[in-house]
Amino acid sequence: MKSLTRTISLQKSAKSITDHNPVMVQRFGADPYALVYDGRVYLYMTGDKPSYNADGSIKENTYGNINTINVVSSDDLVNWTDHGSVYAAGKTGAASWGPNSWAPAAAYKNIDGKDKFFLYFANNGNGIGVLTSDSPVGPFIDEIGGPLISRETPNCAEVTWLFDPAVLMDDDGSAYIYVGGGVPSPDKAANPGTARVCKLGDDMMSLDGDPIAIENVDYLFEDSGINKIDGTYYYSYCSNFNVTPQAASELGFESGEIVTMKSDSPMGPFERCNPVLKNPERFFGRGGNNHHAMFEFNGEYYITYHSRILEEGLDMDGGYRSTNVDKLVLNENNEPSKSAGTRAGVAQLKALNPYEEVKAVTLSNASIGLKTKQYGDVAKKCGSGDMILCDISNGAWTSVSGVDFGTDGAKEIAFTLNVKETNPNGDYRGAIKVCLDSPSGEAVGCAVIANEKADNVEAIAEFTEPVTGEHNVFFVYAGEGYEVYSWIAR
Structure with a gap:
């Protein structure tokens, strides 16, 4: 044995052996969304792809070449199984009508006695597509052959960024989709008016009515999120980068921060609630956009979000994102509250059984x-x-x-x-x-x-x-x- 391995020098890793973040180191993955199914957490991520100049230097991430969605899953939140990259968009993707697939959201529903999975994605900033599968890891297909939401959808033409879907499966079996973002003009930064919500049809691939505006979303930038906790609906988003010091003092959040609103109805009206997660720059030194999803697993709440610590570990600097998972803090009212991003991540929830493949x-x-x-x-x-x-x-x-x-x-x-x-x-x-x-x-x-x-x-x-x-x-x-x-x- 020693004769085979005595000359081996260990290669470096991009994170400490004691760190659990980022959850995936073999490639990048941004804009994470969590789906809990059959005792596992599935994370779906924008497939950031590094691009290089002719001299080999890294290009800044422009997102224009992204047409895949990465998938990993875990039952302990530390050991993650790689399920590959869904070929979602582009000429050879399932949704060949769209050039890009950004910021996925996932849901499942029992239809005719069988669980069916739905993978929603943003076609850059111009609409939402949906793919379907009989498995959370695919293969995914495009049953409707075009966008679920587009510029032609009522009340959506004027949305600056028609992207970043989130989906709520309510207790009564109904489902809702949340989309939108962007600042139409500098004078509208404090209240952009670009968030939308709509009830989904029973097939999860159609709209039951027209999207309506989510009113008075303070300093909205992007990144729809939705959760139901103890009967209260929490809409969440990333604030834009125009939050003034006075507004920060009044509202309690800064630029590029994850913020929540709450309502007793899935379609609102929503009122201000709590900030949840500072910009990744606060925790890791490198900033950028902020994107999250909150989820419950085995009776505890977690937040998944992206940072740039993987590219830092790879000695890169191009705005390429990787996914983290940390505990979500709930306050005394059981509301999502100020949480922290860490390199250590969360504690392993259960031991791995080596006697199964x-x-x-x-x-x-x-x-x-x-x-x-x-x-x-x-x-x-x-x-x-x-x-x-x-x-x-x-x-x-x-x-x-x-x-x-x-x-x-x-x-x-x-x-x-x-x-x-x-x-x-x-x-x-x-x-x-x-x-x-x-x-x-x-x-x-x-x-x-x-x-x-x-x-x-x-x-x-x-x-x-x-x-x-x-x-x-x-x-x-x-x-x-x-x-x-x-x-x-x-």
Whole structure:
């Protein structure tokens, strides 16, 4: 084992091994929206894509090339499974009529005895599309063949930015969509009048009536949000960057801050409530736009939002965003209240069971350069679904946190992988070290990967003695030319 891995130098990661934010490090993901379904939280994110100048320098993020929606999920809010990137818009996307897919929102509804999933997105600033699927991870299709909301929709032509949807599924089975943003002119910064709400049809793909304005939204910028807590409806948004010092003193919030309003009706009228989250610059030093979603999971409330800490960890500076999750503070009235953004993130909610197959793209952290890609015909065609870990090289590593091996312990871990090419200079393709609690720790086992080009190859790391108890587990890779699909302890 030592002869295979003794020359390995560990590659760097973009975040500390003790940090849980950002939740995904293998690519960017902005404007997060949370859907809780069947014991898991699914996060849908704008697929920020770095662009480069001819000299290799990074371009500023202009959002114009974004036409995918990234999807990850977790049942513990620390280990996140990568489900790929929905090919939502663009010429080869499900909604080929639209060039872009920004700021997704997701919902599901039981229709004719079967759960159906709806993925809403902004076609840049000019309307809202909706895709459907029988699964929260796709494949998604466009059933209506055009926008759900457009400039032709009544009361929407004058909305500066017709984007950033949020969807409420109410207790009685009815659903509502919230959209809009932008400042029409400087003199309207204090009350832009560009927020809209509309009831959705029973099919979730049509409107039940005309959108109406949400009145008196102080310093609205963008980023619709909606939650129902103890019978009260909370509309939330990001304030614009024209909040004066006097207004900040009167209203209690600053520019670029997440703010709430409340009502006893899903369509309002709404009244001022509380600020919730300062601009990411306050917590992390790098600012920009602010985008959030609040959600309940296992009886606790959380807020997901984006920051620029991943690009900082990658030594980039182009306005590319990554998604965080932190606790949402509720005040004595059970209202969303001032919360904080952190690098540490939230505590793991439950231990990971290693005795059930774990996808290799289930990660709490990973070294820079490792990637994931679509696996299988469906995912390759549609962008989301099954994924495999790729771009492996010497010293790369991944981790999963809070793995509970129990009192009897595990004797080995078996990896399922694909060997893509043979090694002309050796008897093996590579190896995977299994380390506990630190990537630089002494390996408890090492799986040697045979030098044979084949799919669904099993490589086994036998432990020197049974591994018991709960540990953070690090997989350190040697060699290249192979991809890892899953692992299981035995």
